[in-house]
Amino acid sequence: MSKYTAARGGRGGASDGTRLRRTRVSFAVLAALGMTLAGSVHAQSLEAQAATGAAAPTESTVINLINLLVKQGVLTKANASSLIAQAQAEAAQAKVASNSRAAAPAAAVVNAPTQPGDVAVPYVPQVVRDQIRDQVKQEVVAQAKAENWAQPNTFPDWVSRIKIDGDVRVRDEYHFYSPNNANDFTNFAAINQGGGFDINPNTNHTNLPTINSTENRNNLARYRARLGVTATLSDEFTAGIQLASGNDNGPVSTTATAGGGFAKKDIWLNKVYIRYQPTAWLNITAGRFDNPFFSSDLLFSNDLEMDGLAANFRHALPANPDVTLFGTLGIFPIQYTSDSFPSNSIQKSGNDTKWMLGAQVGAQWKINEQNRLKGALAYYDFQNMRGSLSSPCALYLGATSCSTDNEAPAFIQGGNTMIALRNIAQNPNLAPGMTPEPQLFGLAFNYRLFDVKAQWDTVVANRVKLRLDGEYVRNLAYNEDKAFSAASLPVNNYDSSSANVSQSDFKSGPNGFMAKATIGEPEPKHRGDWNFTIAYKYLQPDATLDAFTDPDFHLGGTNAKGYILGAAYAVARDTWLSARYLSAREVYGAPLSIDVLQLELNARF
Known part of the structure; x- marks a missing residue:
């Protein structure tokens, strides 16, 4: 089988x-x-x-x-x-x-077969094709997002939370001095920075340090560069830093002067801050940041950054959304006393930190589409700024400092009334009047400023923008009687000597104001934008601290009055040419007329 x-x-x-x-x-x-x-x-x-x-x-x-x-x-x-x-x-x-x-x-058949070998192609309606396309697109995009591939113009999450900004400016600058200017203006900043200057003519036959007041400076090639990074950490927190150029660590300018044998230039930490915004109408900033107050360069230079803590609020009225209230509160340390002062004494000084406390409240009113009005009242209290005469200081016995040396201001531009800080004891082993007197200088007045600022934006003939700015400041702490009753008599900011000054000869003042008109775009941005400006400033010697004012008008400081003419034209987006002519002279004292011309090319990004 x-x-x-x-x-x-x-x-x-x-x-x-x-x-x-x-x-x-x-x-x-x-x-x-x-x-x-x-x-x-x-x-x-x-x-x-x-x-x-x-x-x-x-x-x-x-x-x-x-x-x-x-x-x-x-x-x-x-x-x-x-x-x-x-x-x-x-x-x-x-x-x-x-x-x-x-x-x-x-489905209709397009071009039905007429001969052997022809292929019939069914016609698919447009609506069906659109549905197929949309469905496929949705499925592909959904898969791409889920798998994080093939997404155009996308970056990691941290990149979307980082913002980089900056600006660059190149300038040709001219300083013109009147031939009628006096030539003996004391440079108090140089004295303090040098640790003191012997003002006794019997022991020091050199002249006091003076500022240039007669020799023009032409074709000063200058530039400014700033680069900042802002990071959004969450819905409430933002952090930022900025680097900037600058000749020195002075607070009022980040402009650097070219030259120096092509040497590399310094870069400074200009901003560093953290901002907390718990609600839409309130933010709190700590660190070093832009001036948080609504103000002009009558008081604070446009380049001035403030160290400290500030809270800003801004809220529209529920009954009238066209009216917005705003305000700022801030506390700012200006100068600390060294915790080891005096360095060669076992007895150390107390804490005499110099502060600025600021408070401002204001409102902005949108009158209509062509008119907006903004105004604010502010109070700035500069604490512990006034200097005082020290206790008897026996420098001849080897002391290197006196008890009030720490009251010398860290930065001076010029204009404020000064007093001598050191009460230097005479050396009994020397003939009378033969003891050296290396002196430091401090401020003769305190500064508590009341400030009013207003701004009106309108349109002329339905075509041309017009902005009008005005500001007035008064130093409420100004008191001549108190200054002359002190142990150390004031020295006029225009007086080259430290000799006694009688009250009848003394001239100063606590007031300042500014008026400005801008025709055209206040801030040119798009190609073809332009503006013209004209302004007038008047600032008495002790109306405000000379340390923080505009460094270009009268080359900085107070005790100045004059006008400013300016023009700007945008040659491309965020790129513009500008020119300014600043003509200023003294309010009181010996003649000091300084004109400044600035030709600039600016760019921001």
């Missing part, structure tokens, strides 16, 4: 393995034929339905093919029955789908 079976398998029968292989092949052939027939049936169905409306062929072709494979011995009846049942089921599903498509508008 086994041989017979083997012989049958060898001649015409099929073993289980062979039958299995044939079954696999038949399924593959059937699948290929089914796909071909399905494509043919689908194409014929589309053509027939489009041309004649006839029904699609039934599944009989597939069933006949299966029966043929059974007769060939490729399929068993059991497998064939299973395939036929599957074909019938798929045919039923296809019929249901065909009926559904028939219910919808049939």
Whole structure:
């Protein structure tokens, strides 16, 4: 029996393995034929339905093919029955789908075949194509966002929270001095920075340090560069830093002068702050930051950064949103006393930190689309600024400082009334009047400023913008009687000697004001923007601290009055040319007339 079976398998029968292989092949052939027939049936169905409306062929072709494979011995009846049942089921599903498509508008066939070999292309309506496109786009974009790929113009999260800004300015500057100027103006800043100057003419035959007042300075090539980074840490917190150029660490200017044998220039830390904004109408800033007050350069230079803590609020009135109230409170340390002063004494001085306390309240009113009015009242209290005469100081015994040396201001531009700080004891071993007197100088007055600032923006003839600015300041702490009753008599800012000054000869004052008109864009930004400005300033010697005023008008400080003319034109976006002519002279004292011309190219980013 086994041989017979083997012989049958060898001649015409099929073993289980062979039958299995044939079954696999038949399924593959059937699948290929089914796909071909399905494509043919689908194409014929589309053509027939489009041309004649006839029904699609039934599944009989597939069933006949299966029966043929059974007769060939490729399929068993059991497998064939299973395939036929599957074909019938798929045919039923296809019929249901065909009926559904028939219910919808049939796709038209563009350029129906007219010759053998032509292919019929069904027309897909635009609305269907739009739906397919939108669906595919949504799926692709969703996947791209989920997997963080193929997103144009995207960066890591921290990049979106960082903002970089800055500006560059190059300037050609000219200083013109009147030939009628006096030439003996004492440079008190140089005296203090040098640790004192012997003012006794019997022991020191050199002249006091003086400022230049007669020799012009032409073609001073100057520049300013600032680069800042601001980081948004959260919805409430922001941090920022800024680096800036500058000739020195003075507070009022970041302008540097070219030259110096092409030596590299200094870069300073100009800003460093953290800002907290708990609500939309309040922010609190700590560190070193821009002047938070609404003011002009009558009091504070435009480049001045303030160290300390400030809180700003700004809120529109609920009853009238066109009126916005604003205000600022701040505390700012100006100068600390060294914690080891005096350095060569076991008895140390107390804490005489110099502070500025500032408070301002104001309102902004949008009158209409062409008129806006803004005004504010401010009070600035500079504490511990006034100097005093020291206790007797025996420098001849080896002392290197006196008890009030720390009251000398850290920075002076010129104009404020000064007093001598050292009460130098005479050396009994020397002839009278032969003891050296290396003197330091401090401020003769305190400064408590009341300030009023107003600004009106309007449009002239419905075409040209016009801005009017005005400011008035008064030093409420100014008191001549108190100054002359002190142990150390005041020295006029224009007097080159430290000799006694009588009150009848003394001239100073606590008042200052500024008026300014700007025609055109106040801040040129777009190509073609322009403006013209004209301003007048008047600042008596002790109206405010000379340390923080504009360093260009009268080359800084107080005791100055005069006018300013300016023009600017934007040659490209955020790039503009400007020119300013500042003409100023003294309010009181010996003649000192200084004119300044500045030609600039500015850019910001």
